[in-house]
Amino acid sequence: MTQSKTDPRVLRTRKLIMDSFIELSGKKEFKDITVKDITTEAKINRATFYYHFEDIYDLLDKVLSEVLLINFNSIDFEKSELNEASIIDIFVAITDFQKAISNRCHRGYDETIARIIREQLEIIFYGMLRKQHTTEEDESLRITAVILSWGVYGASVEWRRNRKESSPEEFIKSAIPFLISGIEHV
Amino acid sequence: MTQSKTDPRVLRTRKLIMDSFIELSGKKEFKDITVKDITTEAKINRATFYYHFEDIYDLLDKVLSEVLLINFNSIDFEKSELNEASIIDIFVAITDFQKAISNRCHRGYDETIARIIREQLEIIFYGMLRKQHTTEEDESLRITAVILSWGVYGASVEWRRNRKESSPEEFIKSAIPFLISGIEHV
DNA sequence: TTCCATTTGTCGTTTATGCAACACATTGAT
DNA sequence: ATCAATGTGTTGCATAAACGACAAATGGAA
Numbered sequence: 001m002t003q004s005k006t007d008p009r010v011l012r013t014r015k016l017i018m019d020s021f022i023e024l025s026g027k028k029e030f031k032d033i034t035v036k037d038i039t040t041e042a043k044i045n046r047a048t049f050y051y052h053f054e055d056i057y058d059l060l061d062k063v064l065s066e067v068l069l070i071n072f073n074s075i076d077f078e079k080s081e082l083n084e085a086s087i088i089d090i091f092v093a094i095t096d097f098q099k100a101i102s103n104r105c106h107r108g109y110d111e112t113i114a115r116i117i118r119e120q121l122e123i124i125f126y127g128m129l130r131k132q133h134t135t136e137e138d139e140s141l142r143i144t145a146v147i148l149s150w151g152v153y154g155a156s157v158e159w160r161r162n163r164k165e166s167s168p169e170e171f172i173k174s175a176i177p178f179l180i181s182g183i184e185h186v
Numbered sequence: 187m188t189q190s191k192t193d194p195r196v197l198r199t200r201k202l203i204m205d206s207f208i209e210l211s212g213k214k215e216f217k218d219i220t221v222k223d224i225t226t227e228a229k230i231n232r233a234t235f236y237y238h239f240e241d242i243y244d245l246l247d248k249v250l251s252e253v254l255l256i257n258f259n260s261i262d263f264e265k266s267e268l269n270e271a272s273i274i275d276i277f278v279a280i281t282d283f284q285k286a287i288s289n290r291c292h293r294g295y296d297e298t299i300a301r302i303i304r305e306q307l308e309i310i311f312y313g314m315l316r317k318q319h320t321t322e323e324d325e326s327l328r329i330t331a332v333i334l335s336w337g338v339y340g341a342s343v344e345w346r347r348n349r350k351e352s353s354p355e356e357f358i359k360s361a362i363p364f365l366i367s368g369i370e371h372v
Numbered sequence: 373t374t375c376c377a378t379t380t381g382t383c384g385t386t387t388a389t390g391c392a393a394c395a396c397a398t399t400g401a402t
Numbered sequence: 403a404t405c406a407a408t409g410t411g412t413t414g415c416a417t418a419a420a421c422g423a424c425a426a427a428t429g430g431a432a
Contacts, residue, residue: 008229009388009419012198034409043194045390050411195389195418220379231420236381 014052016042018063030060057112064116071097072124082128082183084176087152090124091172094156114153121149129183148179200238202228204249216246243298250302257283258310268314268369270362273338276310277358280342300339307335315369334365 020042024033035056039046053059071093075086094117126145133141152172159171206228210219221242225232239245257279261272280303312331319327338358345357 007388007420008231012229013389035411036409043198045194046410047391047412048389051388055411193390193418199419221381222379232380233382233421234419237418241381 013044013048016044017049017052017059018066021059021063060112061116064113065120068097068116068120072120081132082125084180087176087179088169088172091152091156092168094153095159095168098156098160118149118153121152122146125149144183151179199230199234202230203235203238203245204252207245207249246298247302250299251306254283254302254306258306267318268311270366273362273365274355274358277338277342278354280339281345281354284342284346304335304339307338308332311335330369337365
């Protein structure tokens, strides 16, 4: 596992597994998908699956993270600071992701999806905060990232509950003043 | 190499190489395609190429054979005997193949394509003759297959030369009486 | 021509994948 | 409840593929 990320065999095999899982997710519920199904579809050996993933839940984690990251990748985190525009971008990316997932996959993913989204949000917020507040204490930035991630994720839950009322952009805008002032006074 | 044909790794790698070669054939002439180009496109190691193919000419051979076989596979050789209908099917398959190849690939393949087609024809004719004449001497069937393969291939050359005169079906039909009677009197 | 860069085959070593077998859990039908 | 079938996670060994290096061949440009 030293530099396994760059070995072409590893990249190919992981893609085969993930693509097969996504393919199967369009046909069955998660609870009905077995490791054997996946490896048969991917035409790889079952032992190879366990070389890359602990179990099927580990695979689910990584697939969802990756799909979410693709949504996030349209946002250029290098340039963007943590301001109104970037928060709106992130919020829209989350709601887009949830729409895509709930269309493609069947029920039973909800808690996992929630966790993935929040974890990824925390990572992204922490990274952006650190760029913006290089002088601050690290622990303080970490906690801020946690709170932001839970808050923004919660907002997405709330928006889905009343989704007919407003667009995601409008919805999150009403929370922007609170978030921004909090960030600035970290 | 004992049962390497069924090892999933081998099947995957060969497909990667062949697909990359076909892809590159659409962009460059054969003489400008290097082994390195292919392995780079396929994202496999160059040494792995030489594990499967002697050189780039060996690859060309096998790719063309395989593409031609796909054309032939639409004909059910298990059921069909060597009669008017199957000869027409085979002839049409050849002309279709040549049309497809000359559209996709650039010049310089001609002699190789000719050899491949004739060799495949010989194999197919021999197999069909052996089913039909189980009692005959083997050498006699082999020679018949050789003559048939050269004859039918030559007919395809002739048809391409005057291709506007008639459809391939009509064209080969005029030779059917000769071929059939010859086959029956092997 | 000479020089320099690129490609070609080949080799030895390391790593990833295939495969068969195993004990154990889960499931489904009778 | 039982039994058979299927899935899970793991292991040891066989083999394909990756990698880096090498000498030789090829092919342009000076």
